[in-house]
Amino acid sequence: xxxxxxxxxxxxxxxxxxxxxxxxxxxxxxxxxxxxxxxxxxxxxxxxxxxxxxxxxxxxxxxxxxxxxxxxxxxxxxxxxxxxxxxxxxxxxxxxxxxxxxxxxxxxxxxxxxxxxxxxxxxxxxxxxxxxxxxxxxxxxxxxxxxxxxxxxxxxxxxxxxxxxxxxxxxxxxxxxxxxxxxxxxxxxxxxxxxxxxxxxxxxxxxxxxxxxxxxxxxxxxxxxxxxxxxxxxxxxxxxxxxxxxxxxxxxxxxxxxxxxxxxxxxxxxxxxxxxxxxxxxxxxxxxxxxxxxxxxxxxxxxxxxxxxxxxxxxxxxxxxxxxxxxxxxxxxx
Numbered sequence: 001x002x003x004x005x006x007x008x009x010x011x012x013x014x015x016x017x018x019x020x021x022x023x024x025x026x027x028x029x030x031x032x033x034x035x036x037x038x039x040x041x042x043x044x045x046x047x048x049x050x051x052x053x054x055x056x057x058x059x060x061x062x063x064x065x066x067x068x069x070x071x072x073x074x075x076x077x078x079x080x081x082x083x084x085x086x087x088x089x090x091x092x093x094x095x096x097x098x099x100x101x102x103x104x105x106x107x108x109x110x111x112x113x114x115x116x117x118x119x120x121x122x123x124x125x126x127x128x129x130x131x132x133x134x135x136x137x138x139x140x141x142x143x144x145x146x147x148x149x150x151x152x153x154x155x156x157x158x159x160x161x162x163x164x165x166x167x168x169x170x171x172x173x174x175x176x177x178x179x180x181x182x183x184x185x186x187x188x189x190x191x192x193x194x195x196x197x198x199x200x201x202x203x204x205x206x207x208x209x210x211x212x213x214x215x216x217x218x219x220x221x222x223x224x225x226x227x228x229x230x231x232x233x234x235x236x237x238x239x240x241x242x243x244x245x246x247x248x249x250x251x252x253x254x255x256x257x258x259x260x261x262x263x264x265x266x267x268x269x270x271x272x273x274x275x276x277x278x279x280x281x282x283x284x285x286x287x288x289x290x291x292x293x294x295x296x297x298x299x300x301x302x303x304x305x306x307x308x309x310x311x312x313x314x315x316x317x318x319x320x321x322x323x324x325x326x327x328x329x330x331x332x333x334x
């Protein structure tokens with residue numbers, strides 16, 4: 001567990017939580033030391049907070065994008081210690097799911113007393129249903145790129161029609177980023193808590209095939225976007241649109257792209273496509289076998305740090321290992 005102050009430096013690498021801390025982060029599988037700069041790599045949960053009525057823009061953008069900080073108001077209760085308690089769900093790195101409540105360390109959170117003190121924070125919702133997400137993308141194979149695929153996951157407990165969903169593939173290395181392929185999912189369904197795989201003919205468990213046998217996903221700066229609704233016409237050559245976009249992932253498979261990471265062309269694409277997120281590198285040298293960008297631990301949309309480079313598992317559970325726990329409550333000051 002780490003505590004960051006507002007300049008991003010670690011001020012505590014143990015359980016001690018100090019009043020001047022602005023973020024508390026839970027990491028998994030990473031060595032951390034005092035003085036280290038804040039990072040979202042290997043992060044599994046975080047809460048950005050303040051007790052002075054201000055938001056730390058840098059930490060918010062890095063750890064909990066497009067959200068406000070949780071404000072612990074010292075005037076919330078004159079009688080009891082208060083804490084920032086998780087009451088609004090179990091999504092990781094979701095400030096908006098915390099409310100002020102009477103402290104209950106080691107016990108079930110008291111979510112009935114925090115009504116008047118609940119931070120006025122609204123989650124940034126995707127436009128449309130969010131129970132279908134992009135779960136795994138394999139954009140580069142050894143040799144001929146004949147096993148590329150995109151995997152969707154249904155987070156719901158019922159079978160769902162994909163009639164209203166469309167996948168749009170974007171080329172981000174153009175002066176004006178634009179779509180190079182449009183894949184309507186009309187007539188398709190996805191099982192309860194199940195997967196739907198769009199892939200080349202050689203991909204195991206593919207539910208739908210790409211039009212071409214190989215080279216369907218670009219290797220340069222590119223993006224995969226999932227849309228819900230037919231109000232917006234989708235055409236090859238169209239510029240990036242956020243209207244009705246419910247999930248997206250931006251990536252590259254070329255190390256040469258990373259050298260120009262701060263180039264204007266890349267920044268333009270990221271700002272248009274997934275603002276506040278980072279480009280994912282599917283490193284072809286990671287393994288001799290097929291690897292994919294696999295979603296692990298987080299299920300909220302538009303979250304680049306939920307993806308890890310792992311063995312490809314189309315139509316199956318991603319190879320993420322044992323999921324760490326999330327932050328449940330935070331008590332500051334006592």
